[in-house]
Amino acid sequence: MKLRKLSMAALALGLLAAPEAFAQGEQFVPVTIYRTGAYANTGAPLMVGYMDYMAMLNERDGGVGGVKLTWEECETGYQNDRMVECYERLKGKGPTGAAVFNPLGTGLTYAILEKAAADKIPIVSLGYGRTDSTDGRVFPYSFPLITNYWSQSTAKIKFIAVKEGGMDKLKGKKIANVHHDSAYGKETIPVLDEQAKKYGFEVKHYPVAHPGLDQKATWLQIRQARPDWVILRGWGVMSQVSIKEAAAIGFARDKMVGVYWSGSEQDTVPAGDAAKGYISAAMHGSGTAFPVVQDVIRHVYDKGKGNGDKKEIGTVMWNRGIIHGLVNIEAIIVAQAKFGKKPLKGEEVQFGLENLNFTAERVKALGAENLLPPFKTSCRDHEGQAPVKFQQWDGQKWVMISDWVTTDQSIVRPMIEVSAASYAKEKNITPRSC
Amino acid sequence: MLYREAGQFKTSYPADQAIFPIPQDRWSLAIVLVAAFAVVPMVANNYWLVSILIPFLVFSLAALGLNILTGYAGQVSLGTGGFMAVGAFAAYNLAVRLPQLNYIVDFALAGLIAAAVGVLFGLPSLRIKGFYLAVATLAAQFFIEWLFTRVPWFTNYSSSGVITAPKMQMFGFDLSDPVSRYLITLCIVTVLTLAAKNMVRSAVGRSWMAIRDMDIAAEIIGIRPLHTKLLAFAVSSFYCGVAGALWVFFYIGAVEPQAFDINRSFQVLFMVIIGGLGSVLGSFLGAGFIVFLPIALNNAAALFGGALQADTLSHLELIIFGGLIIFFLIVEPLGLARLWQIGKEKLRLWPFPH
Incomplete structure (x- = not known):
């Protein structure tokens, strides 16, 4: 009996944990993170970068427009059910509730997409998430910002065409799409099929089951199929295994x-020499030669207030966290200009996200030149159609090998509208007119 | 003293064979039900309803299903996740393709479809026993997950393979708010639990237990293994299937087939082992343990926010959770239900033990 009481007491203690007091003039930003599980090595540094950026703003500028930023971590373990729990736990915190969620996972985004729309809290899925939610008329609260999966895929095909010597040279080429067998991995199948039809190349899809440690069979098939190019849609430990297997069958990296x-250090460093020459799409630059990164080092890490390990600074994933910070906080800045410099509600931040305008001057003012591509959002377009760069691993670091490659919206936008319209029909949503 | 049966005389067979022969049990159950149906919806906030109580009920139902198969009929199964997936995808397809059906009918049909699949994958149990059967049921787990991932018809041609539950409406009422979702889940779980409790104390349940304890002996006294084992698979899969459907419609709202992977099967198996094999109450206790504890630890960790590194805290959660499982299994290998039983026996003598 003693045991029962003890465990009950422990349970009660945990569940009734007193909510921390938030001061009136604070903006609460939820941080959902996975420091455990199969994807922790790539997921955690990103959210650490995000928190570091917010910490830097608090130190350097005293927050945003005089409003201090506060945040709380919640561990999702990259599991949808834990994501729902974290969402419910964090959505009401702070004086005005959660400003904006960054689920950091396509499956996780799907899990809270409709809940967040009902609660009027925006979801930013930066470079991932549900692609057709780019249509802001049907999905007012979802923002697959910068470049969604389908746009990125068109840029990738363009890049391959440049390497082959022109769009017309794609005809008859064979492309293998090695993808993680999940919502994330499958998201580009329709657009690749569409492009294959348009440009006359042949695409074959090779699913790799979670977590992707065993890919021998897949790569044997690829060796037999002899594709000209391989598109790798890996996540976590899967990518490095793919690179090693490609080396094992002698496929040119x-x-x-x-x-x-x-396309991060977590994918290439463990693969060792096998990764040399491997190419990936890049949303942004890596390294520390950006004023905003220097500010984070000076104001956060030099004061011993960093949220993670110092050696992660400047890696691709950590820098992507800075990008998350730049974009999310910019939305708060835009919204503050309209609603006043006070803690904002989710639906006010939604206005900010819909009216982002990262001009070259604005990017420079933020100290993120060459880190963040210029882009602009609207009520119709929740993505921004930012261009994509390509980078190559030289054995030590990522080196940019292309300029910004624009995406092909003539393919992507009609597909998004068709898909969003069928979603609207299924769910009885009347699209906003804009 | 609290649980003393002395002086309670049964004067008829029905009274002696009642589902809860002791008034203390009847009263405490009545109090729990009143609390669950009337008090909880009034006092619990959305966080409790949506992210703790609904998954607790759904998992209890799945654990109950597995407990019927493994705890009562003695057939070890690792296919629970697969059967939950069948129920979830069946309910989704019925709802999308036959929108005129009531959701309760959807769930019942989804359960029956899961039961049929369960019977199919239960066939090897007639020849394979014990751990070997567990391996055979793995086939169900992997085949079903593969099927829903590969055949786009099941996900209504969703490009990402994710299915999203339609808006919940029944008899013209909107049932998408947390309280109604909780209440519907609770109703379904209550009815099915009552049915399970009655099944396991009737001839069906006794034949399951006979097969579990010694199948040759059971066959000799006239219990047909074919019928009994397949019935156990059917009933168990029905429960798991309904749990899967509830998981999609009332809890997550959007799932991919990977939500029902092998880890889900293990999770439910752990609930049954920790809660107590062969116990209806144990299914609920086990589900409670596995659902509440990580969340409680995670919340408790927030209390130590400043003192420890965040990544240390996340890993501590897993370490403590694993440690507690081992601790409970050492203290009481027969599960939490057995602990409760021991507690009841102590309460009978309290406050004057021998």
Whole structure:
């Protein structure tokens, strides 16, 4: 009996944990993170970068427009059910509730997409998430910002065409799409099929089951199929295994193009020499030669207030966290200009996200020149159609090998509108007119 | 003293064979039900309803399903996640393709479809026993997950393979707010639990237990293994299927087939083992343990926010959770239900033990 009481007491203690007091003039930003599980090595540094950026703003500028930023971590473990729990736990915190959620996972985004729309809290899925939610008329609270999966895929095909010597040279080429067998991995299948039809190349899809440690069979098939290019849509430990397997069958690494999420140090360093020459799409630059990164080092890490390990600064994933900070906080700045310098509600931040305008001057003022591509959002377009760069691993670091490659909206936008319209019909949503 | 049966005389067979023969049990159950149906919806906030109580009920139902198969009929199964997936995808397809059906009918049909699949994958149990059967049911787990991932018809041609639950409406009422979702889940779980409780104390349940304890002996006294084992698979899969449907419609709202992967099967199996094999109450206790504890630890960790590194805290949660499982299994290998039983026996003598 003693045991029962003890465990009950422990339970009660945990569940009734007193909510921390938030001061009136604070903006609460929820941070959902996964420091445990199969994807922790790529997921955690990103959210650490995000928190570091907010910490830097608090130190340097005293917050945003005089409003201090506060945040609380919640561990999702990259599991949808834990994401729902975290969402419910964090959505009401702070004086005005959660400003904006960054689920950091396509499956996780799907899990809270409709809940957040009902609660009027925006979701930013920066470079991931549900692609057709780019249509802001049907999905007012979802923002797959910068470049969604389909746009990125068109840029990738363009890049391959440049390497081959022109769009017309794609005809008859064979492309293998090695993808993580999940909502994330499958998201580009329709757009690749569409592009294959348009440009006359052949695309074959090779699913790799979670977590992707065993890919021998997949790569044997690829060796038999002899594709000209391999598109790698890996996540977490899967990407490095793919690179190693490609080396094992002797497939040229400089004919492999990874997605944003397969292009970090976590994917190449463990693969060792096998990764040399491997190419991936890049949302942004890596390294520390950006004023905003220097500010984070000076105001946060030099004061011993960093949220993570100092050696992660400047890696692709950590820098992507800075990008998350720049974009999310910019939305708060835009919204503050309209609603006043006070803690904002989710639906006010939604206005900010819909009216982002990262001009070259604005990017420079933020100290993120060459880190963040210029882009602009609207009520119709929740993405921004930012261009994509490509980077190559030289064995030590990522080196940019292309200029900004624009996406092909003539393919993507009609597909998004068709898909969003069928969603609207299924759910009885009347699209906003704009 | 609290649980003393002395002086309670049964004067008829029905009274002696009642589902809860002791008034103390009847009263405490009545109090729990009143609390669950009337008090909880009034006092619980959305966070409790949506992210703790609904998953607790859904998992209790799945654990109950597995407990019928593994705890009562003795057939070890690792296919629970697969059967939940069948229920979830069946309910989704019925709701999308036959929108005129009432959701309760959807869930019942989804349960029956899961039961049929369960019977199919239960066939090897007639020849394979014990751990070997567990491996055979893995086939169900992997085949079903593969099927829903590969065949786009099941996800209504969703490009990402994610299904999203339609808006909940029944008899013209909107039932998408947390309280109604909780109440519907609670009703379904209550009815099915009552049915399970009655099944396991009737001839069906006794034949399951006979098969579990020694199948040759059971066959000799006239219990047909084919019928009994397949019935156990059918009933168990029905429960798991309904739990899967509830998971999509009332809890997450959007799932991909990977939500029902092998880890889900293990999770439910752990609930049954920790709660107590062969116990209806144990299914609920086990589900409570596995659902509440990580969240409680996670919340408790927030209290130590400043003192420890955030990543240390996240890992501590897993360490403490694993440690507690081992601790409980050492203290009481027969599960939490057995602990409760021991507690009841102590309460019978309290405050004057021998």
